[in-house]
Amino acid sequence: xxxxxxxxxxxxxxxxxxxxxxxxxxxxxxxxxxxxxxxxxxxxxxxxxxxxxxxxxxxxxxxxxxxxxxxxxxxxxxxxxxxxxxxxxxxxxxxxxxxxxxxxxxxxxxxxx
Amino acid sequence: xxxxxxxxxxxxxxxxxxxxxxxxxxxxxxxxxxxxxxxxxxxxxxxxxxxxxxxxxxxxxxxxxxxxxxxxxxxxxxxxxxxxxxxxxxxxxxxxxxxxxxxxxxxxxxxxxx
Numbered sequence: 001x002x003x004x005x006x007x008x009x010x011x012x013x014x015x016x017x018x019x020x021x022x023x024x025x026x027x028x029x030x031x032x033x034x035x036x037x038x039x040x041x042x043x044x045x046x047x048x049x050x051x052x053x054x055x056x057x058x059x060x061x062x063x064x065x066x067x068x069x070x071x072x073x074x075x076x077x078x079x080x081x082x083x084x085x086x087x088x089x090x091x092x093x094x095x096x097x098x099x100x101x102x103x104x105x106x107x108x109x110x111x112x113x
Numbered sequence: 114x115x116x117x118x119x120x121x122x123x124x125x126x127x128x129x130x131x132x133x134x135x136x137x138x139x140x141x142x143x144x145x146x147x148x149x150x151x152x153x154x155x156x157x158x159x160x161x162x163x164x165x166x167x168x169x170x171x172x173x174x175x176x177x178x179x180x181x182x183x184x185x186x187x188x189x190x191x192x193x194x195x196x197x198x199x200x201x202x203x204x205x206x207x208x209x210x211x212x213x214x215x216x217x218x219x220x221x222x223x224x225x226x227x
Contacts, residue, residue: 009153032212043116044203044218051213090155094212100169101146101211105155 002027004093006104013081014112021076021107023091033074034092034101035065044090050074061085083113115139117206117219125225131192134222138185138206144168145187146211147179150201150221159202161211162187168210191224199226 007022025031035047048059055067065076074091091104118137126132138145147159158171162181179189185206191198201221207214 006155034215036216036218043220044205044216046215049215092156100158100161100171101216102158103148103156105153 002093002095002100002102004091004102004104006089006091006107008107009105010108010110012110012112015083016080017111019076019078019081019085019109021089021091021109023074023076023104025072025074025091025093025102027072027093027095029095032094033065033067034094035059035063035074035076036090036092036103037087038090038106039087047076047089081109081111083111085109086111117204117217119202119204119219119222121222122220123223123225125227126194127227128194128196130194131190132194132224134189134191134202134204134224136187136189136204136206136219138187138204139217142206142208142217143185144207144209144211144214145181145185146205146207146216147187147189148203148205149173150203151199156203159189163210194226196226199224 003026005024033050036044037047038044050057058064089107094101120135144163146161148156160170161168165181176192181187203221205216205218207216
């Protein structure tokens, strides 16, 4: 069965620190990959997605993610976080062809001003 | 463009009762997915509907059911409620199938079962 693992449940960083959130999935075939973010009091929204092509994808607000097929990973990165990046981040995986989208358990990021 | 709307926003029920939650997708979106969100569990997939057909179902008991209408609006029903059903139920819509498109989420319905 498909599964998605997010390694860190809680992360605390100071402003300007670099961020990397891990995401690993267990599915051997072609996958579509997503990162969603939920800011306090707001709806979940898409941060970035990967379907094919360049494995380094850029999203909104300076976020990027790298797809490494051999490691079944899709880690999220940001060179310098801001206080406004405080949110919960979810990695999601879908296998094309009508399979369900599987979400990770989420990582709560708190950025200290 | 109006976003995804869910009604009601909050609901309190007692064990054994049933509940119906409603979701109105973004105009033109044909796919509606439902998720259960609980602390520490993330989002658990319930089902996805596309053009009134259930495309896929998650690992939930048969007490959880849903449907989609011709205008793409969707309802989710939970019968014989249990304490463990307390959660935030999220609806998401997308123009095409959820796996190929960005999903747009609603604010959720907070269900509390006493």
